[in-house]
Amino acid sequence: METTELSLQDRRVLNEFQHHFPLSSSPYAELAERLGSSEEEVIGQIKRLKKAGLISRVGAVIQPHTIGYSTLAAMAVPAEKIEAAVKVINRLPQVNHNYEREDEMNLWFVVTAEDEADLEQILTQLESDSGYPVHSFPMVRDFHIDLGFSLDWKHPYSSSNQVHPAAFS
Amino acid sequence: MNSQIDLDAITDADRRVLEAIQGGLPLVPHPYAEIGLSIQMDEEEVIERIRTLQQSGVIRRMGIIVHHRPLGYQANAMVVWNLPEEQIEAFGNAVSPLDFVTLCYQRRADLPRWPYTLYTMIHGKDRESVLQRVQTLVELSPLKQQTDYKVLFSSRRFKQQGARYFNQQRTTTTQNDGATQHHPAP
Numbered sequence: 001m002e003t004t005e006l007s008l009q010d011r012r013v014l015n016e017f018q019h020h021f022p023l024s025s026s027p028y029a030e031l032a033e034r035l036g037s038s039e040e041e042v043i044g045q046i047k048r049l050k051k052a053g054l055i056s057r058v059g060a061v062i063q064p065h066t067i068g069y070s071t072l073a074a075m076a077v078p079a080e081k082i083e084a085a086v087k088v089i090n091r092l093p094q095v096n097h098n099y100e101r102e103d104e105m106n107l108w109f110v111v112t113a114e115d116e117a118d119l120e121q122i123l124t125q126l127e128s129d130s131g132y133p134v135h136s137f138p139m140v141r142d143f144h145i146d147l148g149f150s151l152d153w154k155h156p157y158s159s160s161n162q163v164h165p166a167a168f169s
Numbered sequence: 170m171n172s173q174i175d176l177d178a179i180t181d182a183d184r185r186v187l188e189a190i191q192g193g194l195p196l197v198p199h200p201y202a203e204i205g206l207s208i209q210m211d212e213e214e215v216i217e218r219i220r221t222l223q224q225s226g227v228i229r230r231m232g233i234i235v236h237h238r239p240l241g242y243q244a245n246a247m248v249v250w251n252l253p254e255e256q257i258e259a260f261g262n263a264v265s266p267l268d269f270v271t272l273c274y275q276r277r278a279d280l281p282r283w284p285y286t287l288y289t290m291i292h293g294k295d296r297e298s299v300l301q302r303v304q305t306l307v308e309l310s311p312l313k314q315q316t317d318y319k320v321l322f323s324s325r326r327f328k329q330q331g332a333r334y335f336n337q338q339r340t341t342t343t344q345n346d347g348a349t350q351h352h353p354a355p
Contacts, residue, residue, distance in 0.1 A: 014235055021231040023216045025199055043196050046233070050196075056236050057193030058200075060219070060228045066174055067187055067227065072276060074283075086327045101247065101321040105283065108247070108321075135279040140286075143265035143273040 009035060013045055014054060021058065064139055069119045070112040071138040074105045075130065082107070088130045094122055105135070174226045182210070183227075186218045193234075244299045244322070245271075245292045249285035250310065251278075251317040257287055263309050264289060269302050285319065296322065 006014075012035060022030040028046075029039040037045075049055040064070065077085045082100065089095055089109055098109035111126075113119035123134045185208045194200040201219075202212040210218075222228045252260055257275055265273035272290035289306065293299035303320055310316040 013233065018232040018235070019230045021194075021233070023201075023220050023231070025201065025212060025216075027194075027200065028196075028198065039198060043198075047196055053236055056234045058196070058233050059190050059193040059231065060187070060222075061230045061234065062187065062191075063174065063227055063229050066176060067179065067184060072288075090327060098327040099323045100325040100327065101323050103319060103321045105321075108323075109327075135283055137276040137279060137283070137288075139274050139276055141261070141275040143261040143275070 009037065010045065010049060013042070013049065064142070065116075068112055068114060069116045069138075070110060071119060071123075071136045073109055073111050073123065073126075073137070074135045075107045075132045076105045077107055077130075077132055079106075085130050085132065089126065092122065092126070111136075178225065179222075179227060182214075183218055183222055186210070186215055187222070187227075190219070243294055244296050245290055246299050246303070247321045247323070248289045248291050248303055248306065249319050249321065250287040250289070251284045252287055252311065254286075256311045260310055261287060264306050267302075267305070269293060270306075284317070 013031075016034070017031060021027060024030060026039065028042045032039045032042045035042065046055060046058060050057070075085065075089075085107060086098065086100075089098055089107065092111070094111050094113055095109050096112060098107065100106055101108050111119060111122055113122055119136075123136055127134050186204070189204045189208050195203045197203055199212065201215045204210075205212050205215045208215075219228065219231065223231060250260070261273055261275060264270050269292045270289050271292060272288065274288045275286055276288055278284050278286050291299050291302050291306070293302055299322075300320065303318075307314060307316055307318065310318075
């Protein structure tokens with residue numbers, strides 16, 4: 001989708017409701033009131049932007065490591081043993097991404113668990129099942145969350161695609 | 170990071186609400202009522218619990234969550250940086266606003282094998298342009314060309330699904346702005 005295909009209303013929907021979504025019986029009607037449109041139109045608009053891949057969902061961003069614990073983990077596996085290792089890793093329902101990357105540390109995957117102890121147990125199990133050490137790199141800080149997003153300068157489909165001056169300050 | 174959040178204060182009922190909304194609010198006139206129906210809770214309670222979870226910081230924000238994947242970019246690389254502890258924040262703040270940097274995380278190192286603590290996902294239309302952009306970041310780094318970093322292009326994707334914190338067999342997918350946010354790989 002090109003920038004020009006997004007109406008002003010679309011950009012407003014993408015920009016203005018990333019925070020403080022109404023906690024009321026009819027939240028989309030509240031959005032509509034602010035946009036000067038109707039509840040039905042707003043719901044249709046969000047559905048359309050979702051279908052276009054611009055909106056992921058309407059919902060909550062949960063503070064990492066509060067209701068669950070996750071980590072980015074990696075293993076160094078010889079090229080000819082990759083397929084077998086992948087089979088072992090992907091068997092786990094707690095693994096939700098698994099990529100091969102061009103490095104000696106070549107298998108990268110995310111593991112989510114109920115808590116830290118649960119995670120440790122899963123990783124230990126994985127080490128013994130695969131026969132390779134598992135390196136775990138839990139997140140300490142997300143710079144994007146801490147900064148907050150403004151699509152006005154962050155996104156290629158927004159009206160301005162300039163790098164924010166803060167990038168160089 | 171979440172030391173001020175009292176995890177013990179999160180009740181089972183809170184967890185049911187979080188689980189029910191992790192795939193997103195339904196796009197219907199009364200989404201909280203519909204969420205409530207699925208977990209036998211009335212609308213007001215769903216709303217109140219979300220409000221409380223927001224106040225306590227468990228929910229960082231409620232709203233429209235946009236895809237942070239730049240359009241038209243084909244190639245990406247995870248670039249990892251080994252920076253002196255005191256430089257991480259300044260560098261992270263400098264590079265995360267760049268439009269081709271879609272993820273910027275500080276992560277724990279695993280010494281001695283892996284000293285890298287800052288992870289950035291860099292997008293570009295092809296491999297060459299990704300590498301050029303990596304150079305832009307190198308120039309912003311405190312040690313410039315002396316900086317210890319690695320560029321890890323992905324070669325194959327073996328699995329991709331939403332994060333699943335709850336072990337129930339739900340098929341909803343989620344994006345948690347944490348380790349598993351967005352694709353390509355975090």
